[in-house]
Amino acid sequence: MEYLGSILTNDGRCTCEITCRIAMAKAAFNKKRTLFTSTLDLELRKKLVKCYIWSIALYGAETWTLRAVDQKHLESFETWCWRRMEEISWTDHVRNEEVLLRVKELRNILHEIRKRKANWFGHILRRNRLLQRITEGKIQEGIEVTDRQGRRRRKLLDDLNP
Numbered sequence: 001m002e003y004l005g006s007i008l009t010n011d012g013r014c015t016c017e018i019t020c021r022i023a024m025a026k027a028a029f030n031k032k033r034t035l036f037t038s039t040l041d042l043e044l045r046k047k048l049v050k051c052y053i054w055s056i057a058l059y060g061a062e063t064w065t066l067r068a069v070d071q072k073h074l075e076s077f078e079t080w081c082w083r084r085m086e087e088i089s090w091t092d093h094v095r096n097e098e099v100l101l102r103v104k105e106l107r108n109i110l111h112e113i114r115k116r117k118a119n120w121f122g123h124i125l126r127r128n129r130l131l132q133r134i135t136e137g138k139i140q141e142g143i144e145v146t147d148r149q150g151r152r153r154r155k156l157l158d159d160l161n162p
Contacts, residue, residue: 014064022077025057029084036085046103049081054109061113062120071110078109 007017029036032052036045057077064070079096082103088094100106 014066015070017060018064018070018073021057021059022073025053025077026080028056029053029081033084037087042103045085046105049085053081054112058109058113058116062116064113066110066113074109074113075107078107 007020029049036049038045040048057074066074079099082099082105083090083094086099086102088099088102
C-alpha cells in the first residue's frame with residue numbers, strides 16, 4: 001500500500017520502498033544527465049547530486065529499517081551516481097575505490113541516513129510520548145512478538161548504532 005509517497009508492507013520491511021526510491025532517483029539523474037556530466041566544477045556537481053538526487057532517494061529514510069541487502073543497494077546506488085557523474089562505464093573495469101578517489105568522496109550515504117534518523121528520533125523523543133513509548137518497545141498490548149523462531153527482527157533503534 002502506498003501512503004504519503006511511501007510504500008507500506010505487511011511485514012514492515014523497507015526493501016520495496018528503497019528499490020522504488022533508487023529507481024526514481026536514477027530516473028531523475030538521467031533526466032538531468034547533461035548537467036551532472038558537464039564541465040562544471042567537481043565540487044559543484046557533487047553538491048548538485050547530493051541536493052537533487054539524494055533528496056529523492058532518501059525521502060522518508062528516517063523510518064527505514066535497513067538490512068544488509070538494503071545497505072548494499074544504497075551503497076551501490078551511491079557508486080552508480082559517482083560513476084555516471086564521471087562518465088565511467090562498467091566496461092572500463094575501474095574499481096569502486098578508484099571511483100571514490102576520483103570524485104574525492106567517501107561512502108557516506110549510510111552515514112547520512114544514520115544522521116537523519118538520529119535527528120528524527122530526537123524530535124520524536126522530545127515531542128510525542130506515545131510514539132516514544134512505541135519506538136522504545138514499551139507498549140505491552142501484544143505489539144512485540146517474543147516467541148518467534150529465528151533471528152530477531154531489526155528495529156528502528158538498531159540502525160542508530162553503526
